[in-house]
Amino acid sequence: MVENRQRYSLAEGIRAVDGRVKIALLVAYSVALLLASSFWGLGVAAAVLVVVMLAGKLSVGRIARDASFVYVICAFLLVYHGSTQGWSSGAMVVARIVLLVWASLALMALSTPTELTDALRKMLAPLGCHGLPVRDFTTALSIALRFIPLLAEELAAVRAAQASRGAAFEGLGVSVRLRAYGGMMTPVLVGLFRRADRLAQAMDARCFGATDAPTSLAERGLTLRDGGVFLVGVIVCCAFALL
Known part of the structure; x- marks a missing residue:
């Protein structure tokens, strides 16, 4: 029981880290992946990412499945780099891309869309002083994330509605299934335009854009813990980048 409480408190602590720190660490992790020049470094980077996922109570298998869209691209890149620059170089490129996508998905799973957009708005706030529409961009x-x-x-x-009307999505020829999916x-x-119209009406009813200084229900600032997490994360990223 005590071990379970400690695990859940660790997961909650990871999720409670400020969104700006999470985004900054993702950037540092991405830069370190690009600078890593050996499989040892990429292996350590993968191990660090898996540890963070497990500590945050994320399913590594689910993250891997959610990243399935990138595997086809990685297969083409592996063949291309393998035939032009060597299979070792191609494998490193593919490993960097897969780890970067996994890290991005882990960030999304450990944060809420509101948290990330608020963090991005605060990070880009200095650009708003020069006339850039930071608030519109983050909104x-x-x-989009929602x-x-x-x-x-x-x-x-x-799909369920059309399947109940006899649309063939499985078990027949490819052309039949393509026509069925095309009809969707x-x-x-x-439906998406209907949702967007309702969203626009709701935003207009709440006077969106009436003020240039948006407020938040849960305003929070950076803490010493956030600074410590950022420092440790940057040190770890530098360590595997130099391996």
């Missing part, structure tokens, strides 16, 4: 990013699960939900609902696009787009 659009927040909406619409990703809604898109999956809309696709599942339309129009209702999915209509």
Whole structure:
């Protein structure tokens, strides 16, 4: 029981780290991946990422499955680099891309969209002093992140509705299945536009844009713990980059 409480407190502590620190560590991790010149360094980077996932109570298998969209691209890159620059170079390029995608997915899983967009807004706030629409950009990013699960939900609902009407999604020829999936696009787009229209009406009803100084329900600043996490993370990134 005590061990479980300690594990959950560690996971909660990782999730409670300020969003600005998480984004900064992702940038540092990405730079370290590009600077790592040996498989030893990339192996340590992978081990560090897995440890962070396990400590944050994330499923490594689920993160790997969620990154399946990048594996096809990595296969082409492996063949290309392997035939032109050597298989070792190609394997390092693929390893860097896979680890970067995994780290990005882990960041999304350990944070909420609101937390990340608020952190990005604070980090880009100095650019707003020069007339750049930082608030509009971060708001659009927040909406895009929130619409990703809604898109999956809309696709599942339309697929179930068309399957109940006899649409063939499995078991027949490829052309038949492609036509069935193609028929999903129009209702999915209509549903997304309907959601977007309701969102625009809700934002207008709440006077979005009436002030240039947005407020937040849970304003928080950087703490000593956040600084310590950032320092340790940068040291670890520098260590495996130099291996």
